[in-house]
Ligand SMILES: [Fe+2]
């Protein structure tokens with residue numbers, strides 16, 4: 001579920017990048033940006049339920065990163081909607097790098113933390129035969 005969401009997010013980012021590079025108008029770029037921001041909200045919601053269900057120890061810190069990212073994404077979207085120009089390459093790259101970074105770093109760390117905690121809960125099964 002999480003991997004599928006991440007693929008979708010990356011697809012939207014790529015779509016936005018291509019639309020900008022192809023010089024598409026504000027409406028087209030704005031529609032993709034809108035989808036990306038809305039999907040980011042949905043994804044973070046689903047992910048937080050998943051981390052909580054799996055007992056992520058660093059849940060609050062992870063949630064805080066989501067809140068910060070969403071606040072910035074919402075602000076970018078609002079500025080874009082208000083302005084007369086398109087999305088700048090800097091803003092696009094910033095959003096892309098931040099999302100990629102979160103997926104590659106924070107989410108991967110959370111996966112590791114959750115599986116390490118799971119492994120620690122069943123030491124008997126994990127012990128090699130020679131140690132029994
Ligand atoms: Fe994620």
Ligand SMILES: [Fe+2]
Nearest residue numbers: 047102106107
């Ligand atoms: Fe996350």
